[in-house]
Amino acid sequence: MNRRNFFSGAATAVAAASVSRVALAALPEPALQTSADTAPPLHPPTGRPYNPVVTLNGWTAPWRMNAGVKEFHLVAEPVVREVAPGFVVNMWGYNGQSPGPTIEVVEGDRVRIFVTNRLPEHTTIHWHGQRLPNGMDGVGGLNQPGIQPGKTFVYEFEARRPGTFMYHPHADEMVQMAMGMMGLWITHPNVGKGAAHPHIAKVQRDYAFLLNAFDVEPGSLTPKVNTMLDHNIWCFNSRVFPAISPLVARQGERVRIRVGNLTMTNHPIHLHGHEFEVTGTDGGPVPKSARWPEVTTDVAVGQMRQVDFIADEPGDWALHCHKSHHTMGAMGHSVPTMIGVDHRGLVGKIQKIVPDYMVMGERGMADMGAMEMPLPDNTFPMMTGTGPFGPLEMGGMFTTLKVRADQRAGDYRDPGDFKQPPGTQAYEWTGAPASTPRPARTDTPGTAPGAANARKPAASGHPH
Amino acid sequence: MSAIHRLSLLGAVAFLAGCASVSPDGLRGDVAALTAGRTGGVQAALPAADPAARAQAQQSIQGWLAQPLTQDAAVRIALLNNPGLHARLAALGVADAERVQAITLPNPHLALGRFTNSQEREIERTLSFSLLDLVTLPWRTARQAERMQVATLQTAQEVVTLASDTRRAWLRAVAAEQVAAAHERMAEAAETGAELARRMARVGNWSRLQLAREQAVLHETRAQLARARLAAATEREQLSRRLGVWGLQAQYRLADQLPALPATALPADGIEATALRERLDVQAARRQLDTQAIRQGWSRVGAVFGDIGLAYTRNTTTERATGERDVKRGWELDLPLPLFDWGGAARTRAQAEVEQSAAQLQDTAVRARSEVRSAWRTYRTALDLARQQQGEVVPLRQFISDETTLRYNGMLASVWELLAEARASTQAVANAIEAQRDFWLAETDLQLALTGTSPGALQGLTSGAAATTTPQGH
């Protein structure tokens, strides 16, 4: 990812030809995002003040004030999302990207959202976690008819309660969410000058992202919408490591991370080097008395978690899902384990039949991270990403929290690799070698240690 | 009758009989002339009658067999060396001798008699001669010539058929060897997979079920290889039989590939006309009809006159007492009276034979037209199928193999999938070889149907359509 473009301004463009100007004459212009980079926080130009969030590899939707009402315009449409450089996926999203733009409002704001449908089928939007009139809840068939292709619907309600929320379709949702239709909604607390919310601390950095997953057949472009669990692209905001922006903080800053899960499985999100507290869910802020320290929080399906911590340990700290398959790129889940299989004498034979064959997996799969072997077109490698000390052998739901003493306040630029102070890194033992290692296995391969030998007569040498 | 008269009669007979000399090469030259350009574009000699030329031919055969055997060389060897063809050519020589015998005038009969009574001694000399034989000699000569032409045409058909059969046998033998080689590669891939599977099971990574599946693949592949090797050996024997070789000579090496597919297909325009003009079986049927028509003319004469005998008699009677001689000379014409057999049956028979021949000609012509159309269609389809297999299916299979390798690289596919795809790729190559062979078999049929004779049952295209074995995924 091109992090140098971070401050090149909100890469928004105004949609021109695609929606009839006559039809939308009274509508706010829908803002369009063409870049998958992380946009800088959008400080509110109008309306009540708040501290904006940074959407990882995303952006915040601009709005217009109309007689005291905040008006947004979301356009549901097919998009091509750059999930990693060189790996793009046909998705459905909003305003040029999946996920759609983050909607940021302040507690008490009256919000009017125009939703235009440019998908080939009807859609709706459900405002996950909001208190709102029943007719605005967006469940197709229950609360409203579907928004037919080409039509625009208007949702209007008051953002009654501060917190971290999501929006997503509730019409053919299995398909539409498998195709990437989702976005974040942040309602900031309404605090006057200098006042503080009793359960919502003021933070210097406020990051937000959604967990989403896709099943993209290696070499293809469009997710398989019928996959339930066996996905191969595990994302933060439809991006995979190493293409996910790092979270940056100045040492000592209070940092908030908001995570929502719109996949079909849970994700234990784990932060290294710090402990945090879960300070909020999509049910609202957690009272201080109910919080406990954690380094991992499991974000269940359809949930949001807001964690706060003080970034007091300088370094590059991993932030990832703790399910190891979720920090991998596309992999063959039915590929057999080759560990310990002797390939001697066979490699040449296989190469005679398949000239480009290379042995892999004989010692484990780490070879994969080191070897740069050609893959099918548009295929995200199973292992990718390199750090200062070599291959990270990860892809998917993985990024870093970069804490620096000299990072300027409000500067979100990637400070580069952490320079570990001398004497603070694990090192190789150079003293006397370990005593003679015991044999790796004392039992017969394929049998349990200490198991009775099945070939007893032959082994014990009884004469016949 | 004066001596001059007598001589002129004998001269006429001798003249008529003169065209009835035996062909010195047993008509091989005629056969060769008929088969020229009909043995699939190869100039192939027929076995010579003379021993020196035969020895020369054996040397050539040795030379051809020392090289990897090409299709043309196979045809050359078969035409020189096939014992069946030797027998057939010899039979043609026999028939020629019989022809000459048949049209040689029967020797005149000389009857001598010596009769005595008390007064006289009588010596009878009668030189008799079948007049009918003489009268019908031109017809019979022509008829025998026609019959020999038919026989020559038939022998020529056997030559072109042998040439075609040899071509087919060569195509089948070469293709079978190539297919067997492909099966060896497939078996190698399966063996490697099975060996790796054994090692997988040995270290506990695979169950016995998974191992058994790979071993089943191996055994299936090995069985296929055994069948392919048998097919190669059988086809080679078929070719050896056509070539008429055995022992050391049968240890020739075959050329290692079939001829490439032609860039352009033979057009279908005018093929029926070509077949009617060029085909030897059509020509033979036409000759047969001509012969029958001639025979009909002859049968009319024969029917009316039956066996007319002409005899010259000179009887000498000697008075035993006086020794006085009395010489009696005279002609005697022996004429059957057409009292009972007016030749109607013979005429009807001849008429029916003409009709039969006419019908046979028509039948042959209709068959020739149909066969050449059918052969062309098979040829065209075979070409399209072979091009598809070679130009589309094999590259597709290769692409699938390559893509599977890429998936293997990404640990998205296993080495067994890779090996299974390699087997499928090789199977596609084997299918392409068979399709190419089928095309050349169809081409041989078409050439035979166009200029030679009936190719008999046309080669089907079943083998090339052999289903590609889908690799077992893991």
Ligand SMILES: [Cu+2]
């Ligand atoms: Cu996960």
